[in-house]
Amino acid sequence: MASRTPPRFVPTLTEVVPGSAAPPAGEKLNEEQLVHRVMQRVDLTLDKRLREAIASVVLEHSRQLAPALREQIEAVVAKAVSEAIAEELGVEGGDPETQR
Structure with a gap:
């Protein structure tokens, strides 16, 4: 079988791939x-963490807020139901806000 040359865009073992972990042997990194x-290494983990x-x-915080939210929702629903019932029954006295 004849040796095939890989496509141009495929890195080979002799090429330096951008972002590789270690510099080539004997190369010193400047500051x-x-x-x-x-920064590249930090970026890899910072987003996930x-x-x-x-x-x-x-x-x-959601767990801590849940009881207070539930209490407020119950109060709002109870008031809305009371007002709706009062309006349907034709309770005298005008504005349901003033009938508390």
């Missing part, structure tokens, strides 16, 4: 390159 590489942290905080 700018080092900062860039460190921030999402997890934010989700945890939102979930905890």
